[in-house]
Amino acid sequence: MPHEWGSKLSRNRLVVIAWTAVGVPLLWGIFQTLKTAVQLLE
Amino acid sequence: MPSVSAPSRLPPKSRRLAFLDRERIVAGPGFNRWLVPPAALAIHLSIGQAYAYSVFKLPLTQAIGISEPAAGDWTQTQVAVVFTIFIVFLGLSAAVFGHWLERVGPRWAGVMAAVCWGGGYMVAALGVASHQLWLLYLGNGVIGGCGLGLGYISPVSTLIKWFPDRRGMATGMAIMGFGGGALIGAPLADGLMNRFATPSSVGVWQTFIVMGSIYFLAMLAGAFAYRVPAPGWTPTGWSPDRKRSTMVTTRNVHVRDAWRTPQFALLWIVLCANVSAGIGVLEQASPMIQEVFEGSVSASAAAGFVGLLSLANIGGRIGWASLSDRIGRKSTYFTFFALGIALYCLVPTAGRIENVPLFVGIFFVILTMYGGGFATIPAYLADLFGAQFVGAIHGRLLTAWSTAGVIGPLLVNRLRQSQIDAGVPAAEAYNKTMYVLAGLLVIGLICNLLVRPVADRYFMSEDGSSTHSGRSTVRSSRSAS
Numbered sequence: 001m002p003h004e005w006g007s008k009l010s011r012n013r014l015v016v017i018a019w020t021a022v023g024v025p026l027l028w029g030i031f032q033t034l035k036t037a038v039q040l041l042e
Numbered sequence: 043m044p045s046v047s048a049p050s051r052l053p054p055k056s057r058r059l060a061f062l063d064r065e066r067i068v069a070g071p072g073f074n075r076w077l078v079p080p081a082a083l084a085i086h087l088s089i090g091q092a093y094a095y096s097v098f099k100l101p102l103t104q105a106i107g108i109s110e111p112a113a114g115d116w117t118q119t120q121v122a123v124v125f126t127i128f129i130v131f132l133g134l135s136a137a138v139f140g141h142w143l144e145r146v147g148p149r150w151a152g153v154m155a156a157v158c159w160g161g162g163y164m165v166a167a168l169g170v171a172s173h174q175l176w177l178l179y180l181g182n183g184v185i186g187g188c189g190l191g192l193g194y195i196s197p198v199s200t201l202i203k204w205f206p207d208r209r210g211m212a213t214g215m216a217i218m219g220f221g222g223g224a225l226i227g228a229p230l231a232d233g234l235m236n237r238f239a240t241p242s243s244v245g246v247w248q249t250f251i252v253m254g255s256i257y258f259l260a261m262l263a264g265a266f267a268y269r270v271p272a273p274g275w276t277p278t279g280w281s282p283d284r285k286r287s288t289m290v291t292t293r294n295v296h297v298r299d300a301w302r303t304p305q306f307a308l309l310w311i312v313l314c315a316n317v318s319a320g321i322g323v324l325e326q327a328s329p330m331i332q333e334v335f336e337g338s339v340s341a342s343a344a345a346g347f348v349g350l351l352s353l354a355n356i357g358g359r360i361g362w363a364s365l366s367d368r369i370g371r372k373s374t375y376f377t378f379f380a381l382g383i384a385l386y387c388l389v390p391t392a393g394r395i396e397n398v399p400l401f402v403g404i405f406f407v408i409l410t411m412y413g414g415g416f417a418t419i420p421a422y423l424a425d426l427f428g429a430q431f432v433g434a435i436h437g438r439l440l441t442a443w444s445t446a447g448v449i450g451p452l453l454v455n456r457l458r459q460s461q462i463d464a465g466v467p468a469a470e471a472y473n474k475t476m477y478v479l480a481g482l483l484v485i486g487l488i489c490n491l492l493v494r495p496v497a498d499r500y501f502m503s504e505d506g507s508s509t510h511s512g513r514s515t516v517r518s519s520r521s522a523s
Contacts, residue, residue: 011074018080018267022087022219029225033353036229037346 064147069269075204075277077267082197082216084264085152088257089159089193090223092128093352095182097231101244105173108244116175124183126448131187133444136195139188140437141297143196144430151196152265156258158189163254170247191440193261194220196268198420199433203271206429207280209421210371214363217417221356227253287425289372289493293501294428300435305426305496308489313419314442314449315486316378319386319479320412322450323405326458327351333468334393334401347402354409362414363421371422372493378411379487386480390473416443426496453478 060066069075102121106112143151162185169177197216205212234252238245276282282292300306323330328344339347366374385404392401423439424432454475461471 011072015074015076015080018077022080022083025226026083026087026219026222029222029227029229030353030356032229033225033349037349 062147062150062153064145064149064270067147067149067269068272069275073269075271078197078201078204078269079212079215081152081264081267082201083219084267085155085193085196085261086216086219087223087226088261088264089155089190090220091227091231091253091257092125092132092186092190093221093224094228094231095125095128097228097235098246098249101235101246102170102178105170105244105246108241114173120175121178124178127179127183128187128190129447130444131184132191132194133441135188135191136437136440137191138437139192140195140434141431143192143437144199144297144434147270148196148200148268148433149265151192152261152268155189155193155196156261156265158185159193159261160189160254160258162186162189163250163257167247167250167254170250191437194440195433195437196265198436199429199431200268200270202420202424202429202432205277206282207277208364208367209424210363210366210374210418211360213420214360214417217363217420218356218359218413220416221352221359221413224352225356287370288495289370290425291428291496291501294430295426295435295496295500296502297431297434297438299500300427300431301438303427303496303500305493306435306439308493309419309422309426310439310442311489312375312486312493313415313439314446315482315489316375316382316412316415317443317446318450318453319382319482320409320415320450321446322454322475322479323408324351324355324412325451326454327405330472331401334472335396335398336469338396339398347405350402351405351409354406355413358410358413359417361410363417366414366418366421371418371425372490374414374418375422375490376487378415379483379490382408382411382483383480383487386476386483389476390470393469393473426493428501430502 099118099121103111103115103118106115111117139151162181165181165185166178167181169175169179169181198213201212201216202209231249231253234249235245238248295303327348328341331339331347332341332344362374362378369377385408389401389404392404419439420432420436423435427435454472457475457478458471461474462468
């Protein structure tokens with residue numbers, strides 16, 4: 001049964017948490033790739 | 043009495059996993075649709091590790107010799123077969139299970155993908171520990187490939203239904219994750235292998251177990267975060283009637299009829315041409331730049347070039363797919379092919395005048411369009427065939443990717459070798475290849491130009507039955523809605 005999704009504030013907080021959870025590893029991966037590329041090009 | 047006892051036994055059994063069913067994940071009022079893309083990304087970032095499988099290549103060929111290959115060690119060619127199996131089973135499983143996914147919902151598909159992808163790593167770990175190549179093929183290749191296919195298509199139809207106003211951007215975000223998975227997977231695998239390496243082990247099987255567990259949990263989290271919109275839901279302030287283009291339908295074609303349409307065949311060729319050209323270059327990028335600019339580009343710089351291409355591949359997925367929401371899918375693909383033909387024909391010139399930045403720039407743009415092609419195709423399918431069965435239709439279209447995964451690298455490698463055998467200098471050995479790849483894009487360009495709206499007879503009627511195939515599809519279409 002579908003349920004009501006909390007207050008607007010808690011819903012927005014959940015969105016931020018979810019995006020952070022996937023964004024941080026992705027940014028870490030991009031940073032690692034760029035770091036390796038720069039090291040190799042040097 | 044059978045009529046009484048059977049139902050009394052069956053419901054508890056079927057209810058045990060009922061929380062995975064589509065009906066149980068219908069979003070309630072107030073659900074924020076921006077929670078769905080991170081769920082899709084969690085799955086795509088995990089399965090995207092397939093693109094970084096080459097980091098295991100060298101250690102797997104030294105599992106016995108440790109510091110160098112010894113007698114009994116697997117060869118690089120034997121290990122490379124895993125990637126081919128990955129891609130073949132990706133296409134096959136997406137095609138076979140696509141319709142099942144539409145019926146049972148994305149959570150079931152996501153969980154099954156997690157079990158296959160994570161479980162595949164466990165079987166492969168057993169294969170490495172016991173040095174049984176067939177277990178490596180079965181685990182990473184066959185079981186992992188099925189997880190790859192299910193995981194790849196699981197969020198597509200869900201995202202398209204949540205973002206009817208921005209289909210390209212939504213699927214672009216998820217499919218960007220598939221490209222990004224390699225950026226996380228490669229350094230993670232490298233770090234873990236260094237940690238687990240001992241004088242008697244290269245640390246691969248331990249790495250497989252850790253990575254398999256991490257990916258299983260991440261994909262499971264993604265699968266449980268999936269929600270599907272309630273029937274008839276639309277974004278606030280948006281109406282399907284606002285669509286102006288004749289290339290965007292508000293009706294639906296059943297998957298059984300979709301693949302019989304000329305539009306499906308044309309899009310299959312479009313995807314196959316775009317991917318064949320891009321994947322061939324991607325696979326050969328490092329040796330190619332070193333051979334074209336012999337003496338001026340080192341192996342290290344070539345590795346940096348490959349890293350840049352990976353970023354282009356990812357950026358193109360979200361960038362081009364989002365742009366397609368504004369300019370239309372057909373125009374987007376026209377740009378890929380027209381610009382691609384010009385750029386491939388320009389590559390020999392860049393090599394001849396020894397202009398490295400121009401060469402790198404050309405391939406950077408080409409790889410954005412390679413990624414963009416993957417990300418734009420689900421939205422193109424939804425525009426032409428409707429959103430109801432897009433997951434299943436997309437699954438069948440992915441056989442074009444499997445085909446391209448074999449054709450592209452084969453074409454590039456064979457053409458280069460034939461040029462070398464004919465006495466052409468290594469620096470010019472890729473010129474003919476570039477013209478052949480441009481020719482592939484010409485075929486794609488023509489097919490894209492031939493795409494027209496799907497004929498009325500293929501669309502399902504209002505009661506959900508398929509009018510073209512002559513068979514009733516009421517049951518399956520209702521369960522998929």
